[in-house]
Amino acid sequence: MRIRARRIGPSTEVNVLISHPMETGLGLDADGGSREAHYITDVEVSHLERVVFAVQLSIAVSKDPLLSFKFSGGDPGDRILVTWVDNTGERGRGEATILSP
């Protein structure tokens, strides 16, 4: 997972890139067999223990999901925590600190 959080003006801009196949379950593999759906269903981002962004995803989100959002405040050095869960129950988490402008 790559997380970049940067203070810009009055807000902090957060970019999250998660490595995940985001398999739709609709396609066929090279042998013509069907592939199981495997996709992230939920991503949550917190700043100092407060949830600043929570999102539900579907199979329509591209492989290696990229999510960007902005929240007001956030000081350089503050911790940003990202957690995700997929439809198989697999989980992931990552952390970053807010960078100066």
Next chain:
Amino acid sequence: MLAARSRRELLTRAGLLSVATILGLHEQAFAVTAGRALFEATSLDEALTALGARPVPSDLVSVRVPSVVEDGAVVPVTVSSAIPNVDAIFLLVEHNPLPLALAASIPVGTEAFVSTRLKLAGTGRVHGVVRAEGALYTTSMETRVARGGCH
């Protein structure tokens, strides 16, 4: 022996309690966004209806997608809104087998702005919907897809 058993029971109960706490917190965190059932809609109309009130077209909602894309598997999409008190943002793709692509909860202090990359099955409109004070507002933009991305 009795002591050992009650200690084990206590540990088991403590374990169950903490699992319940974690699950409870998890549900609470995601309760703000729509239920997962919304994602099962198989037509744009059904998906829009499932959001509750019918979204009203608004110039205060903006959806940015490229007007032409080569590969429908990776299409950058940004939705934002100048409407105050937005608490949720939805992205829907007209011709996808399951139109609802993303449902974001926007807590107080977070801007009405989400940028991501979506798979588009073919040429059609991408709809951005925002919810503010219980009402829904929408804008859509068409994008031409050379090669569909729902595989």
